[in-house]
Amino acid sequence: MNTKLTDAIANAVLYEGYMLYPYRPSSLKNRQRFNFGVLYPQLYSEAQSGSDACSSQTECLVQGGSLTAIEVRVRFLKLVDRSVRRLTEATAAHQPDGMSGFECVSGLEVDGKVFTPWQEAVEREETVPTCKLDGLTAMPFEWPFAFPAKQESEPLCDARGRLVGVIARRQESLRGMVEIKSAHAGDEVFKLRVRVKNITSPADDSGSISRDQALLQSLVSAHVLLGVVDGQFVSLLEPPESLKDIAASCQNVGTWPVLVGAEREKDTMLSSPVILYDYPQIAPESPGDLFDGTEIDEILALRILTMTDDEKREMRDTDERAGKILERTEALPMEHLMKLHGTLRELRSLKEEMP
Numbered sequence: 001m002n003t004k005l006t007d008a009i010a011n012a013v014l015y016e017g018y019m020l021y022p023y024r025p026s027s028l029k030n031r032q033r034f035n036f037g038v039l040y041p042q043l044y045s046e047a048q049s050g051s052d053a054c055s056s057q058t059e060c061l062v063q064g065g066s067l068t069a070i071e072v073r074v075r076f077l078k079l080v081d082r083s084v085r086r087l088t089e090a091t092a093a094h095q096p097d098g099m100s101g102f103e104c105v106s107g108l109e110v111d112g113k114v115f116t117p118w119q120e121a122v123e124r125e126e127t128v129p130t131c132k133l134d135g136l137t138a139m140p141f142e143w144p145f146a147f148p149a150k151q152e153s154e155p156l157c158d159a160r161g162r163l164v165g166v167i168a169r170r171q172e173s174l175r176g177m178v179e180i181k182s183a184h185a186g187d188e189v190f191k192l193r194v195r196v197k198n199i200t201s202p203a204d205d206s207g208s209i210s211r212d213q214a215l216l217q218s219l220v221s222a223h224v225l226l227g228v229v230d231g232q233f234v235s236l237l238e239p240p241e242s243l244k245d246i247a248a249s250c251q252n253v254g255t256w257p258v259l260v261g262a263e264r265e266k267d268t269m270l271s272s273p274v275i276l277y278d279y280p281q282i283a284p285e286s287p288g289d290l291f292d293g294t295e296i297d298e299i300l301a302l303r304i305l306t307m308t309d310d311e312k313r314e315m316r317d318t319d320e321r322a323g324k325i326l327e328r329t330e331a332l333p334m335e336h337l338m339k340l341h342g343t344l345r346e347l348r349s350l351k352e353e354m355p
Contacts, residue, residue: 005261006225006268008282011289013037013272014075014221015321018121018291021300022307023315023322025118032211033119037076037254037273039176039198039219044209052214055197058224058271059250060257061243062182062190064133064231071227072128074178074196076219077121078147081170084108084115087163108165110156114317115167119212121220122171126178133182133190133231140181144199149173172216175200185246189234194224194271223255224271232266235259235278285339288328291321298340304329 017036020029038052045054062068085102107116126145149172156165179195200217202209226233234240236257239247257271259278270276283297290300304326307315316323 006270009260009276009280010075010223010225010270012282013223013270013274013276014077014123015289015291016221016274018077018221019319019322020292021290021303022311023304023319023325024311025116025318026314037220037222038215039076039196039222040214041198041200041202041217043202044214045198047208052211053254055195055253056222056224056255056271056273057251057253058192058194058226058255058257059252060192060226060236060269060271061185061234061239061247061250062133062192062228062231063188063234064190064228065188066132066134068133068190068231069130069229070133070136070180070182070192071130071225071229072143072178072180072194073225073227074126074128074145074176074219074222075225076124076222078124078171078174079216079218079220080120080122081216082118082120083168083170084117084165085168086165102166105165108156110164111159114313115156115165116318118318119215120169120319124219126176128178128180130229131180133192133228136180136182136192137184137190140179143178143180144175145178146175147171147173170216173200174198174217174219176219186243189243189246191246191250192226194226196222196224221273223273224257226257226269226271228267233259233269234266237278285336287332287336287340288325290325296340298337301329301332301337301340 017033024030039056040052040054042054045052083104084107086105086108087101088103107114124147128143131141152169154167155163156167158164177197177199182190182192185191198219202217234243234247236247236250255271255273256275257269258276258280259266260270260280261268263279286297290297312326315326
C-alpha cells in the first residue's frame with residue numbers, strides 16, 4: 001500500500017466536516033458536528049431505527065490469484081469531551097469525582113485567553129494483519145479492536161503561577177470489529193467485502209443516551225484504506241466491459257471505494273464516507289486543510305480574513321486545529337492568494353475533441 005500518496009487524501013476525508021466556517025462553536029452549523037462517516041454504538045443506532053448507522057460495508061473487485069493478499073487499515077477520529085472547571089473553595093464539599101474545589105463553567109478567561117468546553121478529537125488507526133484473498137473465500141476473518149476509557153486534566157495557571165482552574169478531558173471506551181471475506185466472481189476475479197462495526201456497549205443499555213454521549217463512543221469520519229499485493233483492484237466507476245455486471249453487483253453501505261495513488265496504479269483503494277472519483281488529488285495551490293472539501297480555498301481564505309477580532313479570538317481559543325487555519329491564512333502572501341483565484345490545467349486542442 002503506497003501510503004505516501006494516499007495519506008493526504010485520507011486525512012482530508014478524516015477531517016471533512018470537523019469544524020466548518022466560521023469555525024466557531026457559537027455558530028449554528030458547529031453545534032451539531034461530524035455528519036460524515038459516523039458509526040454509532042449498535043444499541044443507540046437501533047434506538048434511532050437505524051437512521052444513525054453502527055456499521056459500514058465495502059465491496060469491491062480484485063483481480064489476482066492464489067498469492068494475492070489484502071491489507072486493511074481502518075482510520076477514524078475518536079472524540080474527547082473537554083470541560084473547563086474553575087477553582088472555587090465553595091464547591092469543595094460537592095465534588096466527589098476527584099475534582100474537589102472546582103466547578104464546571106461555560107468559559108474561563110485566564111490572562112486574556114478564553115478556555116471553553118468543546119469536543120476535541122484524536123486520530124485512531126487499526127491495522128488488520130495481511131490476509132490471503134484465496135483463504136478468505138473459505139474462512140472469513142474477524143479482527144476485534146478496542147480503545148479504553150481515559151481521563152486527563154491540565155492545570156490552568158495565571159501569570160503569577162496561581163492555579164485558577166483546570167481543563168478536564170474524558171474519553172469513553174470504544175470497541176469495534178472488522179470482518180473480511182471474499183468470494184470467487186470469475187476467472188481470477190474476487191469480490192472482497194470489508195465490514196466495520198461499532199460493537200461498543202453503552203453504559204446505558206437502553207439506547208436512550210443523547211447524541212453527544214453516543215458520539216463519544218463512536219467511530220467518527222470512519223474510512224478504510226485497502227491495499228493489494230500480487231494483484232490489482234478494479235475501478236467500480238469505470239470497470240472493464242467484461243466486469244461491468246459484477247462491479248454493479250457490489251453493495252457498498254455508507255461508503256464508496258475509489259482508486260487512489262498515482263494515476264493508473266491499482267494497488268490501493270480508499271473506501272470513503274464522502275463521494276469521490278478515482279485518483280482524487282489535493283490541488284497543489286491549496287495552502288492546507290480547511291475541513292470543507294466542498295468549499296473553494298480562495299473564498300474561505302477571504303472570508304476568514306474579514307472576520308472580526310472577537311470572532312478570530314473565539315476561533316483561535318476554541319480549537320487548536322482551527323487556530324492553525326487562522327494562523328496560516330493570515331500569513332498567506334498576496335501572491336499565494338492570487339494563485340487560489342484560478343489555474344488552467346489539461347489544455348487540449350479543439351481538434352482532438354472533433355469527431
